[in-house]
Amino acid sequence: MTDLDAPGGDASPVDDDPRVGGFDLGEVPSARSIRRFTAQAARARAGASIGSLLTDLYSVVTSIAISVLIVLGVVQQLRDSLPPAPPVQEPGGLSLPMLGAFLLLAAAGALLSTAGSLGPVGTEGAQSAWWLPLPVDRRGLLRPAAARLPLVAALAGGAVVVVLEAGLLGRGGADLVRAGLLGAVTAAGVVLIAALAQSLGATRRRIALAGDAVLVAAPVLAGVVVLAGRTPATLPSPAWPVVLAAAVLAAVLAVQLDRRLGDLPGRTLREGGSVAAQAVGAVVSLDSRELGRALSGGAVAATRRRVSRLRTARGPATALVTADLVVLRRSLRHLVQLVVAAGLPLLATVVPQLASPVGVLVAVLLGGWMASSASAEGARWAEMAPILDRLLPLGDRTVRRLRMVVPGVVMLVWSLVAFAAVGRWAGATPDWLVLAVVSAPVWAAAAVRAAYRPAPRWDKPLIATPAGALPTGVLQVIARGPDLVALCLLPLWIAIGLTTVSTIMVTSQLLLSVVAVMIASSTAEKGWMERMLEEQDQRKGASS
Template sequence: MSGTAELTGVGVRRFTRRATARRADTSWLTLGGDVLSALTTAGVVVAVLGGAFSALRGRIAARPPAPATDLPGELTAAVAALVVAAGVVALLSRLGPLSATPAAAAWWLPLPADRRGLLRGDLQRVGAVAVVSAVVVALPVVLAAPAAPTVAEAAVTVLAAALLALTAVGVLVLLQARALTGWVAPVAGSLATAAVVVPAVLGTVGPAGPAPTWAPTAPDLPLPVLGGVPLLVAAVALLAADRVGGRVPAGALRERGTAVLVASVSALSLDTRELGRALGTPVHPPRRARRWARVRTPWQAVVAGDLAVTTRSPWRWGQLAIGTALPVLAARTDGLGGVPALVAVAVVAGWSLAAVALGEPARQAHGAPAADRLLPLGARDVVRARAVVPLAGLMVVCAVSAGLVGLGWEWAALGAATAPAWAGAAVRGGYRPELDWSGPVLSSPMGAVPTGVAVTLVRGLDLGVLGTVPLVAGLLLGAVPPLLLGVALGWSLLLGLVAVETARRTGP
């Protein structure tokens, strides 16, 4: 950049881009090959997803309708899309959407150039990521519809999702410029929780009268109006976001950029523990002090501390509610409820989410083991005390969830019998060791990862899945024999003891 050139944000970005290109080893031929490879991969993924969902749709249609399924498949697909969209919006509100990496914050932000031009490239990248995420979310929902969609219907739906994502990015930038993004993540989490819990409750209670025959249809509007209004709204939101982008404080940009850097590095190295710390929600102190009058022994102090950590975060309550309602939602949905394998997948997903929520005290104890070492308890006793709160919480979650899935007390008993395995899984996952980078590494599309990364990722979840085997057997049988209850309880207790013992070896 010459001395007489105007120092603008666009000029700084152009100079950085050209300097990077002069020092890069990538040629236009290599770049074209990468683009072609990415497009080919995307086409293969779309073809595989389309074939898989088409085969699943035909298999579901060939099965007889299952009893006690009152929710249409379109509603459950919309709920899934809403939950994923709420998660993406909450993630964007935590990480930006505008941010500055430590390098950019050290070089770009102090320059006497307009910050609006400096951040325009970041806004474009976030918009592109939002569009890709919207397509990834909308395409499976369209392909999973009970009726096979046409190419035009699929294209219109995906385009509408992309425009909605761009609108959300623009609105988030407007809120970020006014430092008002703090309420976005809690509202998105509450919306996702209500979207899962309310249909599950309605599907279980059943309609008071005859079930309405509703099917989603597009409004009877001209095509220019139907497609032009979302496009206009998205364009206005992005233009307004570009206009106020320069008003975001440098401190907020630097803080969000550090979080983005840590989260991206953790995701590429498959370090879910560090990723959770980077995306962790702030925990506010309680409004009034709590008095634990009945806490008299060290192990009771551990249980009381775990209970305080679990209950003071609204996110944990939302995770427990979603974990309880997700299997019920799958069991009450037309088509899904008649396929035991799909209900079992929903059970594992929901109870895993509940176990992660109740394993937060163990994760914090693993990150700061000094507090546990000050207690007059051995390592085994500390880990056993850590399992009390997950066991109590998961007994409620598993019993209520399984009881509503099977609509019977015996199913609730089977779910409660599975709780010890999931409680042990929560503690085992919380005390899992850090990734070992001192040994050999593997080459992956995301970079180098340790050879034992797969074992570390599934540590805890493996025993939880094994503990769910008796429930899966009950789903396949369609009933819960008394022998199955005894086998499930013994098997679950054995897995819980194994989980606590293996957690003790890597614990405090």
């Protein structure tokens, strides 16, 4: 580079010139002022007043409070309907407080996995393009992003612990306050650990794998406790020193994270912000499939050391089934979900207060839907990008039926494990295994039907709800899949309620399984009633 002529005829280096491109440089603004300027510009173009902001905030707080109270009331009613706890825990059983502790451990693992998949600290696309290249302290730019997810986790964790403590264990007063505070601080600490690991160079995949390991450890530890013999009937309430120690530890983690915010590379911030934006968009659009894809992306390895030969692909049909199997095998998050789903009915049958028709029914319903949803990952990806479906010489109905093969096999294994425990609880285990075999196709059909459900029609008239404006017919879209579980598994629900299996139940379940497969094989996006009404309107228009 050449020197520029300075005033007075003396040459001075470019670095000493206070001008760049002929413009005078002023003082570089601070990161806080840049954040304020961005927020003011966004508010100026949003067209929203402070009154509308306060109204939205009031609606959100009211909706959350009402939801927590409703859930708390339902849980308390369930607790009142449960039988009283035995004074001495029988060998081979699990107390309700211990079950709550293992549920909280599983929730902590799920939170760590979710935080790792999202990337606790990230910036959106526009912020990454403008903020990151600026010659300012990056810590000041990233502090709001670093504090957002821990605060949300703290609110959610406190609410979950309060519901469990007050609903299942019946605690209140100071015990409930301490438990809620400990839950909030612990949840925030889990997210801060994930963010600190991110700042130390850990990938999102490794953080998600650590959370999945904790999630799997919860049912494994519960099984070990059951096999060990007697378990304590009650657990002590957390004391104030424990709550304060957890708060101090969370504060130390927050300080350490704040010091290392400047070390986060731009690529990591952009990836985390992109995944978080994808997840938020999926939640706003009520698309659980897109949310699952966003959470699964962080746990997928970028490269693989082993190449599969795909020897089972012998033709179009086997190629489609093999593709679904490979997708499931490579999705570690869904494999973990299958393990946890298999443990729910097992735990429900060994907890004396849950070993009732209602408790076992709820456990089978939750575990079955978790397992079937995890097994249909290939169908969900095919709904978004139907490349293989279009390339193979297969009809649409045939493709839908082939997509049920892998979920059907997985749900057959899950049903045998789950209903072996149910048979041990209710008696006549062989009869329950037969019912498990004939009911497995319903779970697979429901999972595929949910994977191929259409998106909500946002061009239809909107309905005002406490959760915001929703399009008409959105409940019908969300119910596609669960409706088969509710209707076509009716003999199974009756059998669990009566704690017995009869021939008529098995026969009815077999017929309903065939019906479920036929319904899930249909490619019609609209329901039968809606299609009938449209045909009726068309006939009236043609006659007139």
